[in-house]
Amino acid sequence: MEADLHQVIKANDDLTPEHYQFFLYQLLRANVFHRDLKPKNILANSDCKLKICDFGLARVAFNDTPTAIFWTDYVATRWYRAPELFLLQYTPAIDIWSIGCIFAELLTGRPLFPGKNVVHQLDLMTDLLGTPSAEAIARVRNEKARRYLSSMRRKKPIPLSQKFPNVDPLALRLLEKMLAFEPKDRPSAEEALADPYFKSLAKVQREPSAQPVTKLEFEFERRRVTKEDIRELIYREILEYHPKLLKEFLQGTDSMGFMYPR
Template identity: 70%
Template sequence: MLLMSKDTRIKHIMLPPSRREFRDIYVVFELMESDLHQVIKGNDDLTAEHHQFFLYQLLRGLKYVHAGYELCSQLCICDFGLARVSFNDAPTAIFWTDYVATRWYCAPELCGSFFSKYTPTIDIWSVGCIFAQMLLGKPLFPGKNVVHQLDLMTDFLGTPPPESISRIRNEKARRYLSSMRKNQPVPLSHKFTKADPLALRLLERLLAFDPKDRASAEDALSDPYFSGLSNSEREPSTQPISKLEFDFERKKLTKDDVRELIYQEILEYHPQMLEEYKRGGDQLSFMYPRLASIFIEHILFKQ
């Protein structure tokens, strides 16, 4: 099966050669010339205006994601491999992973498994780490392991106050933080000597150790740092998608179940075959048009 996607909107979906032989999925996105990491690493001449614009676009995208679990931004946000849907009435059966491959951008509550359920503020922390890297030119918390990661955070941000530690449900994490040496926060101006004071005030709101103290994406967009750039009427927003759209998150699905659900989704773009499917028919094979085969070969093997 081939999915062709641009700006998160699926443009064309083709059926697999056979429903029973449906095994592989190819996702083809528009080619981006670079990613933000390479932009920061490869450009020593980025200006304060670049930093402001990148952060603004990133927060615009997150505002939309957090409001309705979808995406819209000039800056492309990708790789939702471990993303989870958050509903207040979500059953405890839903798995909330504490594994994050990019540890350097991982919120403290994820590093320490502080809570059994997380909030959108874990994304805000990551945005703060990205913003800090833009301003600094290198990662702010390059931890070698989870413990080292927490040490770097508390060395810079200070030891969290007792009231924040007391809200942590994980006893081991609570005990570890309580036993740490007491650190005072390092003034951001000492670390980011050339940064705009307004940028540092916003960074402080993004990198609050306690998730309840972090700004939301919407609040951050109204920060004085974005004066003259932010316009709430132009910023994307939406209503939350119906919980029914994510009903599969509440169930334990086998690989065959997932394959069948994906196949049903494919059929939404092939009305005639969808009708046959609803009548109980089973199209055993589907031949790709010759032109489509050539295109797929070009996409997968030539580029």
């Protein structure tokens, strides 16, 4: 791939509404549980085809319930992080939020929520989207975040048409849905692709959802791995490059003493 979406946004001030629509369409069709979507993780070619990369934080969802998570506070990634991640839980809807932030950046050429820290990030979100409802705040699991949101002055949402003048109202309506504070209020990838914004592009009936990879492929995510297990895995990986020693190991004749070749 020739570039990434960060470079595309930075270098092109002549992107058209058709570019915006086609980029968003491709991001939604991917329908992954990536957890770290941002422009630098979206590769791009001159024919406007996109590919998602860097699956280092991608995880399998063993169920649909919110899951607790402790997330390292990377500065660059924070800007595209759904609010529930600051509140120490996540669902697959986090990718929809990230895609919404990326789409907004395509529209303006600037990050939507360039927070300097977690508190500043929440301030920027609520400045645009308004303060969450008392019911939404009550559902926040993290006590410190719940207290901060409860003590925040009440803010009214700013109409997206004011933030993004001269943008297709259908695009803004879909963006507003993707940037819902509560994960349950965001559309799924399938629902977003069925939105009127994609009427001229998407044909949902000819794009059936792919069957998910069996969760049995990810059973290793459940296992607790000891230091001895890791040592054994590394040793087995080394043996893959030495077939004779691997054969001896599998036959049980190996003494577990490895000598590097000259």
